[in-house]
Amino acid sequence: MSTEDYRLAYLLKRAFYGLSELTEAALAPLGIDGREFAVLHVLGKQQPLSQQDSARQLKVDRTTMVALVDGLEEKRLVARHPDPADRRRNIVELTMSGRETLQAATKAADEAEGRFLDPLSESDVEKLRAVLRELL
């Protein structure tokens, strides 16, 4: 029952990495990792997006996005094609298989999240989400 003055940054880091580990393990059988899931998730919410717009939403560099989309395209989960309205841009869209994988991945990630949040009451979970959203 010690007061154990953990730094907040330490608590947040441990929580993030703890959840990430569970999520990565849950996604592995689907052949994707957490970063790829994040891309699919963003595209699932708002399609179509250019690579640059996707990168902005994920807060990653556009050069990072190239490699990320390369990987997903190789797996046939997304497709690129030039934007007719501005041919400098690549439109990135989920394929049929990408939509299916997104759905399965969302279920797997939700289950991992559920296990991670198991020690908390429903109201604590809601409170945690609300407080974290407030901090954005």
Add this chain to the structure above:
Amino acid sequence: MSTEDYRLAYLLKRAFYGLSELTEAALAPLGIDGREFAVLHVLGKQQPLSQQDSARQLKVDRTTMVALVDGLEEKRLVARHPDPADRRRNIVELTMSGRETLQAATKAADEAEGRFLDPLSESDVEKLRAVLRELL
């Protein structure tokens, strides 16, 4: 006011990185970064510690710890000496300057944390800490 279904992992990551950025900036004038502060903090709570024990508490690899202690020793914030009871071990201790830096760094990090948590009420802050501790 949209429901904006952010993934929990995304919220935790953003919170962690947001706080980290503020903390790194607050520590920079003291000549240390967040990881070095974490080492000083652990040593401040429980001294003396071997390198390996410090590494375990910080959940980093012992090879990572070598470089970390190298840096802090160069800055004369910690000192290493062999444990007389077991000469394979290095005892790591804060120097006088290390204690002073730890004190100043704690103040700076607390202020950064305060700014980060500014949008929350006192009770929300306590709740956040409690819930995160519960998740460990």
Add this chain to the structure above:
DNA sequence: TATTGTTATACTCTATAACTATA
């Protein structure tokens, strides 16, 4: 001139394997 995507490159952080010295 500015922007998008791309490539090559470099940097940071971390971990693995092999070595040494001690136990």
Add this chain to the structure above:
DNA sequence: TATAGTTATAGAGTATAACAATA
């Protein structure tokens, strides 16, 4: 044999700079 610290090395993940195509 096993452990603590060290070193060399390699692997993620990310960012910077430079270039081609397009606006």
